[in-house]
Amino acid sequence: xxxxxxxxxxxxxxxxxxxxxxxxxxxxxxxxxxxxxxxxxxxxxxxxxxxxxxxxxxxxxxxxxxxxxxxxxxxxxxxxxxxxxxxxxxxxxxxxxxxxxxxxxxxxxxxxxxxxxxxxxxxxxxxxxxxxxxxxxxxxxxxxxxxxxxxxxxxxxxxxxxxxxxxxxxxxxxxxxxxxxxxxxxxxxxxxxxx
Numbered sequence: 001x002x003x004x005x006x007x008x009x010x011x012x013x014x015x016x017x018x019x020x021x022x023x024x025x026x027x028x029x030x031x032x033x034x035x036x037x038x039x040x041x042x043x044x045x046x047x048x049x050x051x052x053x054x055x056x057x058x059x060x061x062x063x064x065x066x067x068x069x070x071x072x073x074x075x076x077x078x079x080x081x082x083x084x085x086x087x088x089x090x091x092x093x094x095x096x097x098x099x100x101x102x103x104x105x106x107x108x109x110x111x112x113x114x115x116x117x118x119x120x121x122x123x124x125x126x127x128x129x130x131x132x133x134x135x136x137x138x139x140x141x142x143x144x145x146x147x148x149x150x151x152x153x154x155x156x157x158x159x160x161x162x163x164x165x166x167x168x169x170x171x172x173x174x175x176x177x178x179x180x181x182x183x184x185x186x187x188x189x190x191x192x193x194x195x
Contacts, residue, residue, distance in 0.1 A: 021090050028090070031082045035075060042071045063131055070127045077120040084113045111181050118174035125167045132163050 010018060049064045056064070087093050088110055135155045
């Protein structure tokens with residue numbers, strides 16, 4: 001038997017610590033259920049758009065479509081966390097050479113996952129901010145159906161300002177993560193070149 005194919009025997013403490021990664025499995029299963037809830041929400045919003053297409057204003061239609069895009073982007077974020085997190089922190093999925101393997105999964109690690117998640121959060125924040133800007137046409141007035149940022153809330157100048165600031169902080173955070181990874185990458189490349 002090939003020595004490389006046998007795994008080294010772990011001490012009981014090491015085996016316990018290493019196997020504790022499986023405690024994350026219920027968390028990923030819960031996220032899969034949340035993904036199912038988002039599918040139901042998407043179908044509900046899509047039905048709302050189709051059934052009331054003739055009575056909705058262009059602004060209301062645009063807000064519903066942005067809501068659909070928002071659901072899809074959050075669903076994409078969930079998939080990245082579920083698949084990438086499981087592959088990185090729990091166990092290999094053994095998808096190599098599978099025709100449906102996502103391209104980004106072939107080189108996933110904690111660093112790549114952080115950057116991808118940060119970019120997804122910026123995308124989601126951008127959709128929310130765009131919805132706010134569209135609804136801001138009625139600034140200060142109670143929001144009409146289909147023009148809400150959150151159900152039944154009015155768009156205020158202060159709310160728009162804070163949402164813009166938070167979006168800017170998300171962008172700066174993502175740039176900080178990407179810059180940190182770029183600074184650390186040359187040192188990792190140098191270490192592998194020396195060996």
